[in-house]
Amino acid sequence: MAWATALTYSDTTRAVPQLEALAREHPGGEIGAALAAALLRLGAVARAAEVLAAVLRRNAIPWGDGRVELAQAIVAAGGGCGWLGCSGDELRLFLRGAGASPTELALWAGNHRLAPVWRPCADGGWAAPIPAGIPIGELLRTNLPLLGNPLDLTAIRRVEGFVEAVADGLRGWAWQPGAPEAPIRLQVSFDARVAGARLANGPQAVPHDAPTARPRSFAIPVADIPHGTRVVRVWGADGRDLAGSPLRLRPEARPVRGGRAKTPERDGRNGAAPVVLLVHTETHPVADAVLASLLKSGSPVIAVAGGIAPSATLREAARDQRLLLLRWRRPRGLAAAWNAAAACAPGRDVLATRGDLQLDASGLGALHATVAADSRIGVAAPLSNGWIRGGYPEADRAVALEPGRADEIAARAQRVASPPIETIARGGCLYIRRRCFDALGGFQDRGDEAANVVVEEFGRRASAAGWRSLIVPLVFVADLGVIGSTSLAQRALAAAGDHGLDSRYPERGKEADALATARHALDMDRLVQAVRGRPVTLIVTHNEGGGIERHVQERCAARARAGGADVLLRSGPDGTTATLELASEAAAPLCYKLPASRAALVQLLTRVGVGRIEFHHLRRHHRAVRDLPQQLQVPYDVVLHDYALLCPRANLVATSGRYCGEPDLAACERCAHEHELRPRIAPDGVAALRAESAATLRGAARIVAPSHDTVRRFGRYVPDLAIEVQAWEAPAGHPPAPTPAARRARVCVPGAINDAKGYEVLLDCVREAAARRLPLEFVVVGHTRDDAALLQAGAFVTGHYTEAERAALIAGQRAHVGFLPSVWPETWSYALSALWEAGLPVLCFDLGAQAERVRATGAGRCIPLGTPSQMINDVLNQLADSAKNLPNCGVNLTGA
Structure with a gap:
């Protein structure tokens, strides 16, 4: 991200696609603002305004980091009549035009009109305290088409975090994605007794791949937890529990009733449709579509809204008595939610699932038929992409799927139609025979745990009690809440739960991959x-x-x-x-x-x-x-x-370590x-x-x-x-960048420099130049087998890069000459082409395709292999000096 942001000012055209890719993967205020700034520099004012508006709606606009000035610049360039944002506990407003004031501005939260008290600011804008009492989920709307309208205060104030029990107490982390620098105050309760606020101000201690995340750690020592506490809750200023909360320090016992399934009835096929236990713990775009499909299945549906406001579709279905809706003010964890829903439909098989799993009526029917086929089958789970291990399309991690790809995989699974596989059920969706559910006492309630953990734990308990546990590859249920849209906290919760399963079931890591054949069959079909x-x-x-x-x-x-x-x-x-x-x-x-x-x-x-x-x-x-x-x-x-x-x-x-000269066979x-x-x-x-x-x-x-x-x-x-x-590349036709005048000549060495690529030659040259205090500086655009030694000798190393980044990195060095120290007869050289694209003359050894191409073009010089470093540096200096007088070093890259 730092590279792309820097390019906003040095090479804006190249920076924009990099920033756009980052913004898609990691939406947030900092990356969005950098993208808006780049677009503004390119003159794409309308697009810059669109990006900035999206940033303002869901992210705070802090003082002093340049975002206020950026917003004003976009508006001044014609990108709107003004902007509305949030900074800390205040609203920020800027209106275009001399003498403009907020007197004509109307502001609503839902149907309630607000009356903020605006005061002028030194930067020409206005500020006002955010009015109290705005309901969670309500957007702030204005009567003017301002950038940032409507403002989503709920998203800006959302606290994301994770908490877990450890040997010496509780530990976790929290941050505010919409305002990464905001201080984080958490509330803690022990068995419903509020114990006051905790400040998350420890160092960033959570591994993550989000470049702008600022998670800060906290800890609650065991001495601070009252003796005998059963349940601990930790929640943020937005009222939402952190992932992992509530923590049940003493798991609720689920007694096994009815004994083991040693001699199940052979004719006990259950023909009644199962009851669907649908839990909503987060809003998700697919939840309503999933609900509509399940309601058409003929199975009764019991939905649980755990700590969120149910959607309009959910409320309407409950009002029409098409489902039973259980509403909890606060989330209690999936296990508790599924257990409570199952208690409302005694005697029926259950299908436990979540609102962001793309289960439809046909998948439900296939799972029901699988379990009904043998009274010894206790549980059956569909295949899914959301498993931490053993899923599909990747076996070793959960992967995000776009809806279209999810539909394609589901169709592939039905086309391949692999038979059910006897193994431990897992995932976020589980069909359970009622007799098995009752015998095990339902799900093990350990507080807030990931669905993968709750389901696999039940599957292992069922298997241990003698029930058959199956996975049904014929049914693929897309987990559309995984990874891409899942927060850092939910990923941490899933990883912690997976580690907990390993601790409770040591044999887990030694089990064979029972689904390997089914995945292979699906992949073969994909290929064909x-x-x-x-x-x-x-x-x-x-x-x-x-x-x-x-x-x-x-x-x-x-x-x-x-x-x-x-x-x-x-x-x-x-x-x-x-x-x-x-x-x-x-x-x-x-x-x-x-x-x-x-x-x-x-x-x-x-x-x-x-x-x-x-x-x-x-x-x-x-x-x-x-x-x-x-x-x-x-x-x-x-x-x-x-x-x-x-x-x-x-x-x-x-x-x-150098070209062998191709001796006789015995030497080889x-x-x-x-x-x-x-x-x-x-x-x-x-x-x-x-x-x-x-x-x-x-x-x-x-x-x-x-x-x-x-x-x-x-x-x-x-x-x-x-x-x-056949040359690997056609002429690129890029005009070279003008070589800058400088007191020191800069030598650019691109690529991954190992021994064959001339590492020892390069190191000798850097040391020799330093010893003689030559006006030469060496820059490796890439990496080497020992960066530390080169850096100590005085060279600069950029580090690894992608092919898409190489040209910009080489051009950004503003070098005078290129150097290929390779000591083997290369068959081509993409590094040589890259140096020529940057307009640099190149020095190489008189060996292989690199020398063939340099001689053919005259855009550089070849020297004998084995030339001492002192002479190499002298030639580099000469080439750099002559390059300053060359109008164009661009060449035909084929060397023909």
Whole structure:
């Protein structure tokens, strides 16, 4: 975020999309204000006003951070007639026009007209204390089209936090998302006796991924908790309990009645429709749609509004007696809510769910049919995306889903129709046979716990009591309240509950993944459906990123534009695992263990309709992968990115850390043995590797390399190959930035600098320049294998970046010359292209494609490999000086 905000002033055009992406992922006042400022600088006043209005509605506008001035600037530029905001306990108002005053302004909260007492401020605006008694949920509306109208004080004042019991008392954290810097005062009660206020002012101690979050910690020592306390509540100034509150320090006992299900009646199928226990603890956009679908199912519905005002749809259904509505002034936790609702419908099976789970009548019917099929089945749960572990589409974490994607997965689940799986039920939705519910005494009430925890605990108790526990992959219930829209507090509650389950059930972490086969079947169907009707290419590559990954993604994008589809087969770390994924979709890949799963892999690739294979990299792939063209009976191409087909080290670098000079075979065998590469990469030796590679190359329908130097080197080992030279990039056509005049020459070194990329050369140059006090400064745009040593020597390192950020970062350094210290014969160099795009002359060693391209363009200089650092620095100085007199260093990036 700091980088994007800084670019607002240095490169506003590039900053806007970065800030827009941040604002979508982390909506809030600081990011929104930065985006509005960037848009204003670009002259997009209407859009800036729209963004600012959204910020003002739900976020405080603090004094002194520039937001007041920004709002006034947008209004002054024609972005509205004024603005309305909130700062602390005051309303802020600014009206455009000389002499404008709030005398004509009318302000309402609901149907009640307010009469704030406005006073003028030094900045030309107005301020007034917020009138008391505004009901929670009411918006402040005005009769003027001001930015920020209507004002949502409830959102601005909302306190988010989490509390949990620990060995030495209670601990937690809280903050105010609409006003991150506001002081946080919490109220605490012990068994309904209010104990006064607590201030959350500890350091930010909660791990999170929200760049503007300011959670502050608090603690209540065990000595401050009265002896014998059963229930503790902690709530904020907005009246809402923190996540985890109430805490039941002594869990309510739920006696087991009716014994174990050892000999259930064989004919005891329950044909009556279950009662749906629908709990609303937070408002959610899908809640009304879920309710409407469930009301059509024919099952009675008992809804619980726990600590929130029920929606109009919920109130109307209760008024029409289409459901029973239980209203609680304060939330008591899901377990208590479901237990209370179940007590209103004795004798009926129950379906416990939440208002933000997309359960419909057909899913309810399928769960009912599953349980009714066998009287030994006590519980059944649908598959969902909201599980911390074991769910779908990802097995190791909960993932957010857009409504459209949720519908697609639900349809896929019905299409695949995997059978029910006997395993511990989990998730936020659970169907329970009534006899099982009564026998276990309902849900275990531990206070406010996440639905995943409450459901899984019941499933484990049911299984321990002899009941069958199932998950039904045929039914997918989308949890639309997960992650993306879920607060930090709810995520903390879920994580704490998951840890609690691990503590209470130590065997949990050792259990096999019972749903792996069902998820694999769903993913296979996803893959087949995604490429249906298109020509499909299988890309075989590694999983190590870098320039190879960039080129693969560019080829896939080009084929997608032409109507094709690409499936990527990536290698795993152990040489036997391979993963299959769609190039166009960020989804969990399919995993195959080779050679055991070779037949299954071939079968799926046949279903997908692979018509051609491209081998980009075979590093760490099992040898069975080389046989895929023969297994599938399709032609294949080989794309050369490095020398892994010839050299176990892939880059022709010797033990010295520099280009080996390509010695005889015996020297190569010794090198592979000394580096312990033979068991992992060349188990049968270098000669066998080259023989196998030669067979692969000669069998290819087409071989592509990015440079003539690459063709020449491969020709030494496998003669008479027809290799097509194809530059990885077309001319970019970017005009270079003017080189700034400066007393010191700045050298830009882009990329991930390891030994092969010339780390030792670079470190020597930095140290030598410092020793001679040369007017040279080195900036690494990227990272190195040892940043600390470089920084200590006097270089600057920006750190990791994405491909989208690289060009802006290089341009932002205002360098005079580029340096590629790479000591191996590269086949291409995206880093060289990036330096040329920035208009910089480049120094490199006379080696590989980098030298071929520099010589072809004349946009730089090549020096012999092994040149001492003193001479390298002298040449860098000369290049930097000459660059100041060059009108244009932009070049044809192909080097042709």
